[in-house]
Amino acid sequence: MSPSNVTGHEWGHEDLRRAVDAAGVAMWSWNVDTDSLAMDPRGYDLWDVSPHQALSFEKLSEKIHPADRDRVREAFAATRSATGRYEIDFRTLVGEEVRWISARGQGGDVGIKDRAMTGVFMDITGRKQAEEGNELLAGEMSHRVRNLLAIAAGLTKITGRSSTDVNDMSRQLTHRLMALGRAHDLVRPLPGGQGKAALLGDLMTVLLAPYDDDGAFAGRIRVAVPRMGIGEAAATSLALVVHELATNSLKYGALSVESGTLDITGVLAGEDIRIDWKEHDGTDQASGAQTGPGTNPTRTSDGYGSNLIRQTVKSQLGGTISYDWNDAGVVVSLVCAVSRLSQ
Structure with missing residues (x-):
């Protein structure tokens, strides 16, 4: 039985967008062949980067705290072969401000489309x-x-x-x-x-x-x-x-x-x-x-x-x-x- 049959409501893109905004998460997409990375507006704000310039995972990694950078790079590379859900918590440096971000997604190329993996970033600094x-x-x-x-x-x-x-x-x-x-x-x-x-x-x-x-x-x-x-x-x-x-x-x-x-x-x-x-x-x-x-x-x-x-x-x-x-x-x-x- 589908959700629409239960609630009488058809779930679409706007519903997903409102749910994502309410949860305070940012969506990202990473092309595993070209290393290009794209995010929604919340993601660019979270990382303090411009949406008007080409962005790669390697470039974005420069924002990661030096003490966490190698660990995060290795973890993201490992997600290509590790099946199932993953969650990685790490620190970023925005100016002199330290933020905590949690990256979540599916490993092992599950759900991959057009050679791009997708997932979410969450600001967990308060926690x-x-x-x-x-x-x-x-x-x-x-x-x-x-x-x-x-x-x-x-x-x-x-x-x-x-x-x-x-x-x-x-x-x-x-x-x-x-x-x-x-x-x-x-x-x-x-x-x-x-x-x-x-x-x-x-x-x-x-x-x-x-x-x-x-x-x-x-x-x-x-x-x-x-x-x-x-x-x-x-x-x-x-x-x-x-x-x-x-x-x-x-x-x-x-x-x-x-x-x-x-x-x-x-x-x-x-x-x-x-x-x-x-x-x-x-x-x-x-x-x-x-x-x-x-x-x-x-x-x-x-x-x-x-x-x-x-x-x-x-x-x-x-x-x-x-x-x-x-x-x-x-x-x-x-x-x-x-x-x-x-x-």
Whole structure:
């Protein structure tokens, strides 16, 4: 039973043309003896060539991306002997723009007429870009997971050495991993083409929020740093540094007493940024006892926490860190190359 008997409509050239236009495909014809190539108007637009000049497959091949050109030529030559349908995806260069095209037809000279093979071209650039985006995302997620697992393993080892018992290890490790998680969640694409990163000020604020929101601590932590993007690796490393410094401050420093405050400031100097962690009034005013800087174990800079910070800053951030204890509190200065923080 023919389609016309089923639908009551005779299919003709105009019907085919409308269907081809709706599908967004371009038709081509290739004479296998003379190598001459002809396309419909959509095909000439797709390849950005003039319909008013003689065109050969060899000439058209010059528009194919150099990395795909030999493969496509060999594939088209092979279609003469390979029976059945074929589909070849490849890239073209239109000026500086890369397009993806899919060539489809019947191999083995099936349906050949007047020594000319026929087929269609389809612009599949959008689909290929989506596929590449998905592959990039999958690769990035795999990379981030591997990095986090490696960091978690290192933290477990360090925490195990510095813990007094299983409960203490569990508490310390949980807090450190939570700090990593907050930094990990914050990394995202930034507006204005700044790349995939977190803003430095946002990162500091999120990491210190648990300490600032706790009752008497509210408003005691102030952050004033330059607006700049921080990359995934740097964000994870800074999270470790900030968590260790905040933990020390909560135990022994300015955040351990009601009168203490914490200021984090930053300034750009050439290709570097200097971030200062300044603790103030780490003294219990009621008793007059120096509960903060004077008794802070990090004064000796040989504790596990201090070693973790120093190693992280040096190896992961390519920077330096220094401590200055004074009567008002500790000042921790971190100097890093801006280029390293964007990674």
